[in-house]
Amino acid sequence: MVNENLVKGVVKEPYKYGFVTDIETEKIAKGLNEDVIRLISRKKEEPKYLLDFRLKAFKKWQKMKEPDWAGLGYKQIDYQDIIYYSAPKQKEKISSLDEVDPKLLETFDKLGIPLTEQKKLTNVAVDAVFDSVSIATTFREELAEHGVIFCSISEAVKNHSDLIEKYLGTVVPASDNYFAALNSAVFSDGSFVYIPKGVTCPMDLSSYFRINSGDSGQFERTLIIAEESSSVSYLEGCTAPMFDTNTLHAAVVELIALDDASIKYSTVQNWYAGDEEGIGGIFNFVTKRGKCLGKRSKISWSQVETGSAITWKYPSCLLLGEESVGEFYSVALTNNLQQADTGTKMIHIGPKTKSTIVSKGISAGNSKNSYRGLVKMGTKAKGSRNYSQCDSMLIGDQASANTFPYIKSQQPNSEIEHEASTCRISEDQLFYLQSRGIEFEEAVSMMVSGFCRDVFNQLPMEFAAEADKLLALKLEGSVG
Amino acid sequence: MQSQMKESDPILEVENLSASTDNLPILKGVSLTVYPGEIHAIMGRNGCGKSTLSKIIAGHPSYNITNGDIKFLGENINSLEPEERAQSGIFLGFQYPIEIPGVSNLEFLRVSTNARRKFLNKEELDTFDFEELVKEKLEIVKMDHAFLSRSVNQGFSGGEKKRNEILQMALLEPKIAILDETDSGLDIDALRIVASGIKKISNEQTGIILITHYQRLLDEIEPNFVHVMSDGQIIKTGESDLALELEKKGYEWTDNFIKET
Numbered sequence: 094m095v096n097e098n099l100v101k102g103v104v105k106e107p108y109k110y111g112f113v114t115d116i117e118t119e120k121i122a123k124g125l126n127e128d129v130i131r132l133i134s135r136k137k138e139e140p141k142y143l144l145d146f147r148l149k150a151f152k153k154w155q156k157m158k159e160p161d162w163a164g165l166g167y168k169q170i171d172y173q174d175i176i177y178y179s180a181p182k183q184k185e186k187i188s189s190l191d192e193v194d195p196k197l198l199e200t201f202d203k204l205g206i207p208l209t210e211q212k213k214l215t216n217v218a219v220d221a222v223f224d225s226v227s228i229a230t231t232f233r234e235e236l237a238e239h240g241v242i243f244c245s246i247s248e249a250v251k252n253h254s255d256l257i258e259k260y261l262g263t264v265v266p267a268s269d270n271y272f273a274a275l276n277s278a279v280f281s282d283g284s285f286v287y288i289p290k291g292v293t294c295p296m297d298l299s300s301y302f303r304i305n306s307g308d309s310g311q312f313e314r315t316l317i318i319a320e321e322s323s324s325v326s327y328l329e330g331c332t333a334p335m336f337d338t339n340t341l342h343a344a345v346v347e348l349i350a351l352d353d354a355s356i357k358y359s360t361v362q363n364w365y366a367g368d369e370e371g372i373g374g375i376f377n378f379v380t381k382r383g384k385c386l387g388k389r390s391k392i393s394w395s396q397v398e399t400g401s402a403i404t405w406k407y408p409s410c411l412l413l414g415e416e417s418v419g420e421f422y423s424v425a426l427t428n429n430l431q432q433a434d435t436g437t438k439m440i441h442i443g444p445k446t447k448s449t450i451v452s453k454g455i456s457a458g459n460s461k462n463s464y465r466g467l468v469k470m471g472t473k474a475k476g477s478r479n480y481s482q483c484d485s486m487l488i489g490d491q492a493s494a495n496t497f498p499y500i501k502s503q504q505p506n507s508e509i510e511h512e513a514s515t516c517r518i519s520e521d522q523l524f525y526l527q528s529r530g531i532e533f534e535e536a537v538s539m540m541v542s543g544f545c546r547d548v549f550n551q552l553p554m555e556f557a558a559e560a561d562k563l564l565a566l567k568l569e570g571s572v573g
Numbered sequence: 574m575q576s577q578m579k580e581s582d583p584i585l586e587v588e589n590l591s592a593s594t595d596n597l598p599i600l601k602g603v604s605l606t607v608y609p610g611e612i613h614a615i616m617g618r619n620g621c622g623k624s625t626l627s628k629i630i631a632g633h634p635s636y637n638i639t640n641g642d643i644k645f646l647g648e649n650i651n652s653l654e655p656e657e658r659a660q661s662g663i664f665l666g667f668q669y670p671i672e673i674p675g676v677s678n679l680e681f682l683r684v685s686t687n688a689r690r691k692f693l694n695k696e697e698l699d700t701f702d703f704e705e706l707v708k709e710k711l712e713i714v715k716m717d718h719a720f721l722s723r724s725v726n727q728g729f730s731g732g733e734k735k736r737n738e739i740l741q742m743a744l745l746e747p748k749i750a751i752l753d754e755t756d757s758g759l760d761i762d763a764l765r766i767v768a769s770g771i772k773k774i775s776n777e778q779t780g781i782i783l784i785t786h787y788q789r790l791l792d793e794i795e796p797n798f799v800h801v802m803s804d805g806q807i808i809k810t811g812e813s814d815l816a817l818e819l820e821k822k823g824y825e826w827t828d829n830f831i832k833e834t
Contacts, residue, residue, distance in 0.1 A: 516674070520634065525671035528631045529681070529741060530659035530688030539684070543675025543724070 110332035110363065114200045114305050117182045118224070123308070124173045127151065130278055133178050137247050137281075142258055150267035150277030157271045163434040163465070165403055167376065170341060176309035177279045180226040193229055200303065217328070218243055220284045220300045222313060227282045232296065241325075242287040243298050246314055249285035256287060260318055264347035264384045264411070272343040273380040276312045280345065283313035288323040288354070297553060299328035304364070304375065310341040317347070319354035321387065326357040328556060332364065332400075337373040339402060344379045352387030352414065357395070359552055360408075361560055364400035369458075371430030374402025381408035382438075385417035385446075393420035395551045397560040398435060407465065409438035412446035412477075419448040422551040426541075426564055427460030427492070436466035436497075441474035441507065450481040453545050456492035457568060463495040468509055470502040477507040485515045486544050488537070488568070516544075538565035582647060583608050584749045584780040585630070585663075590641035591805075592629050599625045601805035602641065607749060607780040614783045614791055614816060617802035618824050623784045624668060626802075627751045631665035632658045646748065659685075660692035664747035668754040668784075670734040673725040678737070681725045682707060686744045710743040713770045731758035739770040749780040756790040768793035788820040801827050 121132060130151055134144040159170070181197060193208075201208050201221050208221055208229050218232035220243065227245030236243050242253060250257050267277035284300040304311050319325055342364065348356050358381075367374025377400075383392035394408040410419030421437035439448035448468065456462035468479045485494035496513050518540055526536035542549065542561050549557045585607040592600040599622050607613055615623050629636050630643055632655035643650050650658055673681070686706070687697040698706060711718060714736040726734050735755055742750050752771065756764055771794060775781050783790060791799075791813065799815040800807045808830040809815065819827070 519671075521671050522673055524631075524633055524655060525667065525673070526681070526685075527655035528659050528665050528667075529685035530656050530692070530745070531681075531684055532656050532688070533654070535684070539676050539681070540673060543673065543677075546675050 110365070112203070113307075114196055116194065116196050116305070118179050118306060119182050120176050120179045120306070120309065123176050125175070125177060125279065129177055133279060133281065136178065137250065139250055140254060143250060146262060146267070147278050150274050151279075153268050154271065154274035154278055157274055159271050163405060163463075165405065165432050165434060167403055167432075168339070170339075170376070172275075174308075175341060176306070177312070178281055179224045179306045179309035181223055181305075197223060200305070201301065217297045217299050220245060220298075222282055222284070222300060222302045224281075224304060224306050224309060224311065227284070236295070239292050239295055240289040241292060241294055242285065244285055246280075246283045246285045246316060249316075253285070253287065256318065257285075257316070260316060260347070260349055262347075264349060264382050265345050265380050270380060272378040273345050276314060276343050276345045276380070279310075280312045280314040283315045283344070285315070286317040286325060286327060288319045288325045290320040290323060292320075292323045294323070294325040297326045297328055299330065301330045303332060304340055304342065307338060307340065310343065312342075313344045315344070315346040317349070317356055317358070319348075319350045319356050319390075321351045322353040324355040326553060327359070328553060329358070329360045330363070337368075339367075339374060339376050341376050342378070342401075344381075346379070346381040346408075348383035348392055350383065350385050350387060350390035350392050350417075353389045354387060355391040355393070356383065357393045358383070358408070359556055360394075360396040360398070361556060361563065362396065362398045362400050362404070363563060366400045366429070366431050367402040369429045371402065374431075375400065377401035377404045377406065379406040381406060382411065383409070383419070384411045385414050385419060387417070388414040389416045389418075390414050391418040391420070393418075393422075393551070394437065395420075395422040395548065396424070396435075397548075397552070397556075397563065398423070398425040398433060399563055401433075402431060404431075404433040404435055407436050407438055409440065410448060411440045411442065412448065412474075413442045414446075415443045416445045416447075417443060418446070420551075421448075421450045421452070422548040423452045424455070424545045424548045424560070424564070425453070425462055425464075426455040426568070427457065427462045428568065429458040429460060431458075431460045433461070434463045434465055436464045438467040438469070439479055440467075440469050440471070441477040441479070441504075442471045444473060444475045444477065446474055446477045448479045450479070450483070451547050452481075452483045453548055454483075454485045454494055455488065455541060455544065455564075456485070456494045457488035459491045461493050461495075463497060465497040465499075467499040467501070468511075469500075470504040470507040470509065472503045474504045475506045477504065479509045481509075481511045482547075483511075483513045484544070486541070487515065487517045534565070537568055541565070541568060581609050583644075584646060586642075586644040587626075587630070588642045588644070590626075590629070590643065591639045592625065592636045593639055594625075594636050598639070599636070599805055600629070603802075603805070603807055605800065605807065607782065609780060610777040611798065612775075612781045612783065612794060612796045614785060614796040614799045615802055615807075616785060616799060616816065616819055617827075621802045622805040623802055624753050627665055627753045627782070627784060630658075630751055631655055631663060656688070659745070660688050662689075662748035664742050664745055664750040666735075666738040666742060666750060666752035666755050668757065670726045670729075670738055672727045672729075674727050676725050677721070678723055678725050679707070679721040682721070682741065682744055685741065689745045707744065710740055713743050713773050714739045715766050716740060732760065732763040735759055735767055736763070736770075739767055739774070743770065743774050746774070747779065749782070750775070751782040751784070753784045754786070755783070756785055756787055764789065765793065788816055791816050801830070803827060803830070
């Protein structure tokens with residue numbers, strides 16, 4: 094318990110990405126039916142197989158029930174009250190960045206993601222997604238020299254249709270779950286990455302997702318394919334304006350790693366979380382899954398989840414290839430009335446597969462933060478191993494933390510290790526740091542970063558510093 | 574000796590201080606003045622309010638001052654935050670140093686040293702310069718460099734924790750150090766190291782308050798004044814021989830003073 098007087102003077106930093114870009118958009122009418130799906134598909138000039146994929150998914154979705162097993166408390170979503178396609182109006186065909194609406198460039202500038210040739214980040218290629226469409230992708234020519242394809246998924250549908258047809262929906266089938274089915278029916282844009290055989294991607298790839306419009310959902314879809322002996326590091330960032338209504342974000346991410354390939358997927362999620370009373374904020378219901386198809390392939394998820402009113406996601410690995418490796422490193426921070434139910438599934442199918450789970454949950458305010466994970470050893474997963482560590486930190490005495498580890502083993506010759514702990518930032522610890530001249534806020538943030546160190550060490554450099562700052566910002570004024 | 578010291582202004586003045594926690598009175602009118610160069614010892618039974626006094630001077634948020642003042646270098650500090658007190662030169666050596674998992678000792682020491690240096694308008698130290706400084710100070714407490722890469726106090730033995738406290742004191746160069754039972758849990762060798770460390774760090778400009786139960790620390794560091802506390806009050810003040818007498822006769826002897834007052 095921490096003295097409230099200590100924190101009263103602390104100014105709470107407002108959500109700095111909460112602005113709205115005033116731009117003319119092309120929106121379709123609210124509601125969802127077959128015609129809407131046909132309309133989206135037509136707008137994107139999609140081939141027939143994709144329209145069929147969407148319609149099949151929609152049929153499945155209609156028969157499914159919204160899941161409630163996570164015990165998350167939220168107002169029923171009215172799926173007919175959502176706009177399923179919203180795009181900033183711009184010229185039909187954009188051949189260079191100069192033709193992109195300056196307002197859009199300015200928006201990404203403000204978010205710290207400059208896209209123009211002069212200002213673009215030098216070491217990272219960026220795909221910028223605004224509501225339902227991808228605005229621009231930087232460094233395309235440079236990447237193309239290495240045979241790397243990095244573009245919006247809509248473009249990939251046009252130019253690399255064979256790859257899309259071969260892989261889309263193979264990791265997360267449309268019938269997987271309610272929100273995956275919805276996404277499969279209405280997905281608008283997202284990123285596509287293809288790393289050819291033997292290529293180490295020369296720079297980090299990143300997508301930046303921006304929700305701008307208040308009444309439309311965002312349903313992006315990402316597909317990453319790493320061919321034999323290739324490797325790539327992919328980063329994902331997300332922000333949204335402050336609205337007093339809830340916006341639905343239901344994304345699907347599919348990763349495929351072939352023999353000896355490795356994919357590192359890092360997320361810093363900072364969607365608008367709603368205000369202190371829990372009004373507004375993003376519902377972040379996401380399905381992320383990677384398939385280690387090849388021998389000795391590796392998929393590593395790292396995530397820093399700080400935003401959204403509700404986060405509901407379990408980046409998972411299907412470990413099929415012999416000696417393939419799955420990793421999950423997660424920091425989930427909740428404050429005020431935020432709810433997070435996140436974790437991973439490590440499905441060991443092939444022999445000698447290995448997985449590591451390190452999850453750090455921090456709950457402050459009146460928030461609810463749960464780790465939920467499954468480790469499964471299949472009958473053929475002989476000699477496979479898992480190590481899980483799930484730690485929770487409570488700040489204040491109104492927050493809650495839960496851990497739900499599910500373990501299923503059908504293979505006696507495999508090892509599963511699980512460690513869990515819960516701690517609380519105590520008044521004595523804070524006083525100790527303060528009595529050494531360290532400011533209250535810095536003391537809290539030192540302890541929180543210390544708690545998260547194992548995960549931050551896994552993040553790409555620039556992300557780690559960003560994550561550290563973000564956490565400190567989120568916690569301002571929360572210790573009371 | 575006394576008159577010579579009093580030519581300068583006091584570092585710390587505790588004036589008729591009363592304080593409570595959860596509405597339970599702990600201190601009932603404590604007065605204590607420390608001049609530069611002075612060493613004060615405070616003795617007394619467990620629960621008499623010694624540790625509370627030290628925590629209140631350092632600004633612990635669990636206690637409310639109900640009456641009286643604490644002045645540091647002439648300024649009233651009753652309402653200052655603990656970090657402000659620390660930055661301006663008040664140091665509390667903890668009886669039970671707190672473990673802080675995940676926070677590296679080195680980083681902790683550096684941030685804390687820089688907070689004090691910033692207050693003193695001295696240049697803040699980067700990691701390399703700080704390494705140099707901390708190496709020098711490690712000598713004082715005969716600590717191994719390996720301590721720095723561990724988490725703050727985590728898994729430290731009792732003696733290591735106490736030496737880490739003195740290391741912090743050496744880095745922060747406080748105007749006044751209140752050392753709460755720094756001698757408890759130390760073997761004879763460690764006690765000597767800690768005592769000689771305290772002597773090296775202090776000088777004519779600094780004041781020291783030693784809270785202790787044992788004569789053996791006072792054999793190493795001779796106090797100018799010894800105060801005996803009981804039930805939230807200082808019931809007797811004397812010179813170093815008072816501690817010796819107390820050691821001989823025990824606290825029961827001091828019960829008579831309460832009756833007297």
